[in-house]
Amino acid sequence: MEKGNMNKYQEALSYILHDLEFNDFIRYKNGNDVDKYHRQVLIDLVKKATPMKVVNWLNNKEMACCPVCNQAHDSEELIKYCLLCGQRLDWSEDEVAI
């Protein structure tokens, strides 16, 4: 992913992951489970905070579904976060992600 297209969460995560790999690569390669666990928690958090396009527009675009948990949401409200799983949602219809 190009740096210019990253949000601040992705950028921070990318910096930390790069730092771990580069400066501490032996530990990273051996990767104990605690390291892996905490790394995954951050990756999941960043993923959740990064807008994902809604899917499966239903009923003439009155509803769309969360791309993660498939919960349907009313498109009139354009809620920022899925009420069920917390995924940040992108309601834009352009091909290029924000």
Ligand SMILES: [Zn+2]
């Ligand atoms: Zn969801």
